[in-house]
Amino acid sequence: MTKEKVKYGLENRELKLSFWEKVQHYGIVGFCFIMPVTFAFKHLKDYFENSPKPIKSGEIWFLIIPTLLGILFFYLQKSRLKFKEVNTNLNKSQLKKIIDKVAEELEWHIYVSNSKVIIAKTHPGFLSGSWGEQITILFDYKKILVNSVCDLDEKSSIVSMGRNRQNENKLIEEIKKASR
Incomplete structure (x- = not known):
């Protein structure tokens, strides 16, 4: 652990992570956002190609639920660093x-x-x-x-x-x- 990480921990009362440690620790958050980002990208692509398609009623759940889970997991993982x-x-x-x-x-x-x-x-x-x-x-x-x-x-x-x-x-x- 570097002096910088120790100093950060003492000052902020939180474990400081390197870039790859953050990727590892918050991996579940990224996983939760794969589906919503994919749907958003697909619909934006269609919109910019002038062939927008309406969002189907079932698709909205594939946007809302993973997004809410991703937000929940973010705050859960963040609290574990205290x-x-x-x-x-x-x-x-x-x-x-x-x-x-x-x-x-x-x-x-x-x-x-x-x-x-x-x-x-x-x-x-x-x-x-x-x-x-x-x-x-x-x-x-x-x-x-x-x-x-x-x-x-x-x-x-x-x-x-x-x-x-x-x-x-x-x-x-x-x-x-x-x-x-």
């Missing part, structure tokens, strides 16, 4: 011990670990219902920012079977427990 914030009085070495404990328990593989960020990934089995998750932890002054999304280096997925929530909640719970 970090959960945890206030803590623990120092970084105490926090890293907690993170290591949770990582071992939930089978995270840590790929990046430094004074500003920890990035871990999961590699679940074929029948688990998930391609894997990417857990990002940012260290801010007296705060920890936690985010878990479907692995951006794997196939696009809109469901993690509750694993993203489990990753975030387990870490937050352990930090709060140790902060008491």
Whole structure:
């Protein structure tokens, strides 16, 4: 994770994605808009060739439903990029011990670990219902920012079977427990 991405995450409380990560993360949105764009293109082409054809009553549903689903999926995927914030009085070495404990328990593989960020990934089995998750932890002054999304280096997925929530909640719970 670049310094720019860490800075953006700390300032905006949102995971910053590269171009290809955005393509991967928002892939379902693009898929939903294929049919409406195709219909619109077809009708515009006919219009500009001076042979406009009326929109049939059944076609309107192939425009409205995928468009509404695409908008819904956009906002859903956008909300998944938000970090959960945890206030803590623990120092970084105490926090890293907690993170290591949770990582071992939930089978995270840590790929990046430094004074500003920890990035871990999961590699679940074929029948688990998930391609894997990417857990990002940012260290801010007296705060920890936690985010878990479907692995951006794997196939696009809109469901993690509750694993993203489990990753975030387990870490937050352990930090709060140790902060008491």
